[in-house]
Amino acid sequence: MSKAIIAALLGKALPELDLPGDLDFVVNIPPQPHLGDYATNVSLIAAKRLGRNPWQIAEQLAASLKNLDKNNIFTRIEAAKPGFVNFFLTDTYLQGIITEIEKQGDDWGKIKSTIGTKVLLEFVSANPTGPLHIGHGRWAVAGDIIARLLKATGHEVKTEFYINNVGNQVEKLAVSVRARRAGEPVPEDGYGGAYIADVKGETRDEMLENLLNQQKATLLALGIKFDNWFRENDLHDQGKVALIVTKLNDLGVTFNEEGAIWFKSQELGDDKNRVLMREDGRPTYFAADIAYHFDKFNRGYDYLINIWGTDHHGYVNRLKSALKVLGLPIERFEIIIGQLVSLYRGKELVRMSKRTGDMVTLQEVIDEIGADATRFFFAATDVNSHLDFDLELAKKQSNENPVYYVQYAHARICSIIKKSAERRAQNIDLSSLNHPEERALMFKLQTWPDIVFESARLRHTHRLTEYGKELAAVFHSFYEKCRVIGNPARLALVASSRITLHNILQMLGVSAPESM
């Protein structure tokens, strides 16, 4: 919230001092309290560009900014060491945040974005040939939260799951199921997991539908619903795959060899050329995927986001180069790569293999540690980093899990509010809120919109969990030192803390219990 205010002030101050307006500076919270509530490095950046003394610029900027601060949001704005400009917020401004939070309620933290684009977010898209694994769970949670973040920052978002119900693997599934039922060994390249025995349905499509429904149920257990389930076979049935191959052919980026139609991807930076149509006339997955993304853009979306597992990362350039050739704006097509989860039971690595059937499913993990903890755990790390997930630890420590720490803060506040029988007065004098613990809490609360904005921009779900833990910690610390009941101003502060905690948990898709 304050960052936008500071950025606006800088927007006025920079031209006043004849400084460039396109500087790549940042506004952040400095590491030490004595350095202020916020700081900017704009003078350092400007000095580098102009070959000037950063300290001199910082001093001029500080004076100019203070002059522009008509609403007296800041007590001091001053230059510091190499050339930072430090900002100190007034207590009055921070107290005003409480009123603001109560006014906004569930909308507190949401911000209107000027971007306002229609976004299609595709994620999970697991093959319908088996249960979801723990990696799917991680990517699913990431996608679901990113969707919430984008909606909260003014985007119109639709989520989609692409069902690969065409191809060799779905035939293998049916063969495997039938073999198992007949008491015969499944083929070498078939699916040997224990779940094969439980697949229902007579036809191949019924089996796929059965497994898809299991996947849907698992996702629903995590609170994840998709706006659209897109079936690959529709692309084929509607001739959209054939059309794409024709288009590429017309563009002169294909060639025939060994009876197959190839895409000249090597000319476009790929390691080798790729087959679009097989020798037997069936299109490859690649051809269908080009058609799929062509279709996405044609459905009127301004921006596409995919979350792909790391096992598909080698595929990114191939697909983008094809879409580029087709004239699509690939700068508005973003692919987030989700790294895998290594599952441990204690210190022992659990190998995940559908083939051997030795795998822990996502459903089992949810059953063991609960949806809230599962979501929080998966959200708590950068989806692009490897994650070592110890099931024993997650179970054993369930009471010390960070998710309970955050939830507990919420429950504690609900208890206080319940216990303070007096109705809150309308115009509470908040000016007494100026002790360090109170100030720390107010300051933390007012950063929430900035957290939402940055989490959305960077697609970082773990910023939300980090913030949740931090806010809970600041609250618990405040609670230890400041008695609330009987103090209307503190009660208002606590009420706005509850709203913020609730909204954090809401964004994470984790429940906010009123008692624990």
Next chain:
RNA sequence: GCGCCCGUAGCUCAAUGGAUAGAGCAACAGAUUUCUAAUCUGUCGGCUAGAGGUUCGAAUCCUCUCGGGCGCGCCA
């Protein structure tokens, strides 16, 4: 071999090129006659895998080495 991702405290992870690299868990020592102890306070713990480079400033950017994950199908 080539490509992408990663390597930060004993463990799991943070840190939009910024100021003295932070949390949780584990370990140790304390705190409650009063609003939820699923809490709080303190201590211990680091040459950010290693070596160079870029600059006012590097965990972050570049090069190389080592180590790990994942790719490199007319599978999806």
